[in-house]
Amino acid sequence: MSVFDYDLFVIGGGSGGVRAARIASAEGGAKVGLAEESRMGGTCVIRGCVPKKLMVFASAFPDAISNARAYGWDVTLGGFDWPRFRTTLETDLDRLEAAYRNTLTTAGVTIHDSRAVLVDAHTVKLASGEVFRAKHILVATGGRPFVPDIPGADLAVTSNEMFHLPVLPKRALVVGGGYIASEFACILNGLGVEVCQYYRGAQILRGFDDEARGHVATAMQMNGIMIHCGTDVMRLEKSESGIVAVATDGSSREFDLVMYATGRHPNTEGLGLQGLGVELGRQGQIKVDEWSQTAVPSIFAVGDVTGRINLTPVAIREGHAFADTVFLGRPTKFDHELVASAVFTQPEMGSVGLSEEAAREQEPIEVYATAFRPMKTAFAGRSDRVMMKLVVSQESRKVLGCHIVAPEAGEMIQLAAIAIRMGATKEDFDRTCAVHPTMSEELVTMRKPVRKA
Known part of the structure; x- marks a missing residue:
């Protein structure tokens, strides 16, 4: 037994x-x-x-x-x-x-x-x-x-509570600069909430490609989200009509909701x-x-x-x-390299492989990038811009990283991840015929590098 x-x-x-x-x-x-x-x-x-x-x-x-x-x-x-x-x-x-x-x-x-x-x-x-x-x-x-131990921390909510709010706030503060914070800032903004986002760092979405995250931040601000970098909350205070956030930049602003997304x-x-x-x-x-x-x-x-x-x-x-x-008697290790990810901001960001910053520390690289107004929203008179970027090894010609900021970027990066996982070179991308008219065709039509490093 x-x-x-x-x-x-x-x-x-x-x-x-x-x-x-x-x-x-x-x-x-x-x-x-x-x-x-x-x-x-x-x-x-x-x-x-x-x-x-x-x-x-x-x-x-x-x-x-x-x-x-x-x-x-x-x-x-x-x-x-x-x-x-x-x-x-x-x-x-x-x-x-x-x-x-x-x-x-x-x-x-x-x-x-x-x-x-x-x-x-x-x-x-x-x-x-x-x-x-x-x-x-x-x-x-x-x-x-994780919510930091600050005075009034009990007045804040986290992502856990966001799906069960009794009412939708009119004014919201999102504290944090990662993908969860940025996604909820965009969600609330899209639902008609006036949104501020505080992040103590220099730019939101740390760890992602600098150019791509800058593109996302600009788009978020154009959509009406007030992003305050280099800013953190010192304390939260209950007021008669909301919650007052006293910040490190000397400001005191009132909100109906304060959400913390400062890590897990x-x-x-x-x-x-x-x-x-x-x-x-x-x-x-x-x-x-x-x-x-x-x-x-x-x-x-x-x-x-x-x-x-x-x-x-x-x-x-x-x-x-x-x-x-x-x-099952099948020794298996999961390879944590080249894991693609998507950030569901508006617009979305898809990423796989190395950022330009990480790649150039590793070896000499070429960067192929483009930004343009997509057909769908350009026709509607909107100023939205999407971005496509490939980071390429000068020596092996392998595509080391791909970064997309565009509607449905998550769908596109999944397919790009297959090619990059297989070791595709820039010339493999070049030999692939474009699907027209699509946004993603830009991934196979960029012929000249915008810079080398």
């Missing part, structure tokens, strides 16, 4: 944990248990990518209606019904959560709706008091928004990891090797809790690779 209750026990019901559990059970024949203390689906499905993208769609309709008028349609823009949208959104999230549960149940995974902590290298204890022993334990507890921290607090010898990083992230294995051989971790690349598809691939390796 086995000394273990489970072959695998997964802590966390987000994308990475669910994928690992399903593959280990349905394809690997393992006996799998999974504990989730909140809603099944994790950050992405419940309070992240999915509801955010639906809000992005909702916020884009005013521009679409404006364009429609220019194209001859007799349309008018009425008021946005936030309660109606929110109700439909919450119903859809309920549907998705049920689908995640059904996927696990169908795969034979036993679900425990409870918080789980580690007792030792093979034992977990649930908040209900139940104790289980498992041959392998996978921690996939994700991350949570891994959910490792109180899990019992350190006492077992599992190494944690400065922000609490679990340190793992290329197999997602911790310093304790029976304990693994995937997804945002490891602080590697905090993207849902990465967590899914890490979880799948773990199951393949441990339960």
Whole structure:
């Protein structure tokens, strides 16, 4: 008789944990248990990518209606019904959560709706008091928004609460300069909210290509978002008609809503990891090797809790690779290089590979770039501009990075990522015939570099 209750026990019901559990059970024949203390689906499905993208769609309709008028349609823009949208959104999230549960149940995974902590290298204890022993334990507890400890911090909300606001504010402050902050600034702006964005750095979207993020920032400002870089909040104060943000630039402005998006921290607090010898990083992230294995051989971790690349598809691939390796006899490592990403601002930004700044530190490069007014909005008399950029190695001619700022940039960068992942050269792009008339044809028609470095 086995000394273990489970072959695998997964802590966390987000994308990475669910994928690992399903593959280990349905394809690997393992006996799998999974504990989730909140809603099944994790950050992405419940309070992240999915509801955010639906809000992005909702916020884009005013521009679409404006364009429609220019194209001859007799349309008018009425008021946005936030309660109606929110109700439909919450119903859809309920549907998705049920689908995640059904996927696990169908795969034979036993679900425990409870918080789980580690007792030792093979034992977990649930908040209900139940104790289980498992041959392998996978921690996939994700991350949570971080709000700095300032006076009045309790007056602010985070991305977690943005999908369930009782009313839509008229004036909002978004604090932070990353992709979550910038996306919500654009969403609220599109929904008719007066938006300020404070960021303590010199330019929003740090870590992305400088030219691309500058293009996005300019577009956001042209759309009416007031971006204040080099500015942070010292304290928040409740007023009779809102929340007053006292800033480092000496200003005091009143808002109806203050949202913080100043980074995320891994959910490792109180899990019992350190006492077992599992190494944690400065922000609490679990340190793992290329197999997602911790310093304790029976304990693994995937997804945002490891602080590697905090993207849902990465967590899914890490979880799948773990199951393949441990339960299917197929040793698999997920390669974290050349992972494409999209920022759903308005306009969107898609990126894969190296920024111009990172590439020129590595080797001599050529930069091919263009910016132009796209046909669709130019016809409508709008001043929108899109940008396409390729960063190319002078020696190997390989495309080291691709950066797109345009409507549907996320869709385009996925396809560009395939070519770049395969090692495509600039000449491979040149030999590819353009699809006309499209925005993306510019990626294969740029013949002369705009600069070398």
